[in-house]
Amino acid sequence: MPSPPPPLLLLLLLLGVAAEALEPITVGIAIGAASALTGYLSSPRFYCAFLECCPGDKDRPNGTALKLNLDEKLFGQHLAKEVILKAVTGFANNPNPKKPLTLSLHGWAGTGKNFVSQIVADNVHKGGLKSKYVHLFLSTLHFPHDHQIKLYKDQLQKWIRGNVSACAKSVFIFDEMDKLHPGLIDAIKPFLDYYEQIDGISYRKAIFIFLSNAGGDLITKVTLDFWKNGRAREEIQLKDLEPVLSIGVFNNKHSGLWHSSLIDRNLIDYFVPFLPLEYKHVKMCIRAEIQARGNPLDESIVEKVADEMTFFPKDERIFSDKGCKTVQTKLDFH
Incomplete structure (x- = not known):
């Protein structure tokens, strides 16, 4: 032809x-x-x-849009908002970063970790999580067998090398880090380090995000201590949690970062704590979901759904044990 x-x-x-x-x-x-x-x-x-193209050097995330998205979709997480906003905008505006941006998000389920990774993806690439330059790895799906770790390491290195070759500003999201086989994540250590190039490829403009439930108990303990001492959760600072979190995750066999060289070599830029959500935050999630569906806001429905959620400690009932994770299904029922 x-x-x-x-x-x-x-x-x-x-x-x-x-x-x-x-x-x-x-x-x-x-x-x-x-x-x-x-x-x-x-x-x-x-x-x-x-057609989607890899962002050029002049294509940078809109800090104002990023802040607006965090304000509208993330509730009760003053620390995460501040760290993510400063980290992502600072990295994007740096014309010559010395290493990729590496974020490790920690906290119980339903506290907003997936929301944040989605918001970051949306602000770096127009297609968000659907972009061909955003890559999501699920531990239980992509790395299910512990006897195939060597194969997974080889595959992981090839995937990252190939995708960064196609787009220097690739985003890699690793979900379920607490279910990842220990030692596997160390395969990507060379890509996160301070090398200018590896085999002719620079990884310095890529973003790596780890999502994990590991460390949730440490975060909850600090948050609960603040509450018992009559101090507002907004008084909690990153310095109150980050050192404890990095050490706790490093020593936790079920963290995916157990004795990892990524921590040992200080290659993770920020350990971002997600605090357990209170009753008022759950109600914010419910209102946001109702409005996202285009339905009129009904406070009686908001109250009903919030009252069906379970909270801990059992006597005080302060924090939602599932965050906002079951809000959608409970709204479907009502």
Whole structure:
């Protein structure tokens, strides 16, 4: 099958009949216009308007949009909001980062870790989690067998090398880190280190995000201590949790980062704690979900759904033991 004519030739063929009746000057103008249009059609700007392209150096996340998304979708997490906003915008605005941005998000289920990874993906790539430059790994799905760790390590290195070769600003999200086989994550250690290049490829503009329930008990203890001492949760600072969290995760066999060189070599930039959610935060989640569905806000429904959630400690009933994780299914029922 013959290949289709190039754009300029195609345009000239379309203009051919009309051109026979035109003066030479007019024909010249038509050819010039066709040539200019062809150049525009083949330009990256035109191409990227219809197909996803890897962001260039001038394409940076909008800090204002990122803050707005965090404010609208993340509740009760003043620490996570502050760290994520500063870390992502600071990294994106650095023309020459010395290493990839590496974030480790910790906390019980339903506290907002997945929301944050989605928000970051949305702000770095137009397609968000659907982008071909955003890669989600689930421990139980992609790395299920402990006797195949060597194979998984090889595959993981090839996946990261190939994807960063295609787009320097690739985003890699590792969910269920607490279910990851110990030692497996160390396979990506070279990509997170301070190397300018590895085999001709620079990994310095990539983003790596780890999601884990590990450390949730440590975070809850600190948050509960603040509550018992009559101190607001907003008084909790990163310095109150980050050192305890990094040590606790490093010494936890079920963290996925157990004795990991990523911690030992200080290659994780931020350990981000997600605090357990209180009753008022659960109600915020319910309202947001109702509005996201386009339904009118009914406070009686909000109260009913919130009252069906379970809280701990059993006597005080302060924190939701599932965060906002079951809000959607309970709303479906009501």
